[in-house]
Amino acid sequence: MEKTKGVIAVFLGAASFGILSTFVKKSYALGFNLGEVTGIQALFGMLFLWLLLGIILIFNKSYFTKYPSKTSKWKVLISGISTGAVSILYYKCVQLVPASLAIVLLMQYIWIGQLIEFLVFKAKPSKRNIWGIIVILASTLLATGLFEHDINGISLLGIGYGLLAATAYAVFIIVNGRVGNDYPPLYKSALMVSGACILVFTLLRPFSVLQIDTLSNLWQYGLLLSIFGTVLPPVLFAYGMPKTGVSLGSILSSVELPVAVCMSFFVLHEAVTPLQFVGVALILAVVVILNLKKDDASTGAP
Numbered sequence: 001m002e003k004t005k006g007v008i009a010v011f012l013g014a015a016s017f018g019i020l021s022t023f024v025k026k027s028y029a030l031g032f033n034l035g036e037v038t039g040i041q042a043l044f045g046m047l048f049l050w051l052l053l054g055i056i057l058i059f060n061k062s063y064f065t066k067y068p069s070k071t072s073k074w075k076v077l078i079s080g081i082s083t084g085a086v087s088i089l090y091y092k093c094v095q096l097v098p099a100s101l102a103i104v105l106l107m108q109y110i111w112i113g114q115l116i117e118f119l120v121f122k123a124k125p126s127k128r129n130i131w132g133i134i135v136i137l138a139s140t141l142l143a144t145g146l147f148e149h150d151i152n153g154i155s156l157l158g159i160g161y162g163l164l165a166a167t168a169y170a171v172f173i174i175v176n177g178r179v180g181n182d183y184p185p186l187y188k189s190a191l192m193v194s195g196a197c198i199l200v201f202t203l204l205r206p207f208s209v210l211q212i213d214t215l216s217n218l219w220q221y222g223l224l225l226s227i228f229g230t231v232l233p234p235v236l237f238a239y240g241m242p243k244t245g246v247s248l249g250s251i252l253s254s255v256e257l258p259v260a261v262c263m264s265f266f267v268l269h270e271a272v273t274p275l276q277f278v279g280v281a282l283i284l285a286v287v288v289i290l291n292l293k294k295d296d297a298s299t300g301a302p
Contacts, residue, residue, distance in 0.1 A: 005240070018258070022099060034204065043226075045193050050194075053186050077198075082175050097158035104257070113170035143283060144279070145273055189238075254284050257284060258284065
């Protein structure tokens with residue numbers, strides 16, 4: 001029963017990430033810019049997390065007692081830069097290319113993360129992972145519709161931003177797994193999102209979101225982006241991942257890819273061809289196979 005609850009939590013958290021690009025596209029359609037969209041998400045997300053943390057502390061004063069919290073707060077705060085970088089780069093990508101393509105580019109974090117682990121931490125990937133990376137790269141060519149559309153119609157700048165977003169996301173995952181694990185998950189998330197908010201407001205200066213006219217028109221999307229992009233995923237992952245385990249959790253997390261593609265097709269009415277769906281399915285299959293093999297290895301299965 002507990003594992004089922006964990007599965008549902010991780011699934012919903014990943015699905016939340018998957019719908020973000022649709023809300024971002026709709027915000028751009030209303031005339032708002034990159035700074036305003038990322039700024040209001042980071043600001044609302046930070047306020048929501050600190051408010052939620054405050055409420056928990058009122059009713060449960062022993063919330064912090066289970067955690068030693070030896071890591072300096074400023075290190076956790078600075079690690080939030082990776083979160084802010086993902087938002088800035090990914091939302092810029094969404095501005096330049098279809099949402100269905102943007103999420104495929106973001107999913108390249110799978111092999112980029114492996115490359116960073118190898119270059120920085122000397123963690124040599126297994127032959128299975130190398131083959132998985134090759135299949136992902138080949139599947140990406142299908143998922144982007146490269147064989148069906150004129151390449152001149154695809155923004156190379158948008159692809160560049162998408163790959164940079166994937167790199168930032170890979171860094172976020174690596175940093176998130178190594179920094180601040182001695183803090184309560186919600187407190188760690190609040191500190192990281194605060195760091196992301198500082199980055200966004202320093203680089204993009206979206207102070208227009210504090211003006212009544214802008215806030216009155218953008219607050220609905222700010223609310224959706226912050227809840228589904230900043231508040232729900234970390235809370236649901238923090239609850240669900242310990243119950244599902246890393247391997248099953250990774251498989252469930254990949255649901256953000258089909259959710260994003262389906263949202264772009266049914267809500268934004270973007271053209272998504274059958275060959276692109278095949279590419280998406282192959283990427284998902286690689287994620288599942290790689291993580292199922294981890295489970296086999298950990299349980300001693302042949």
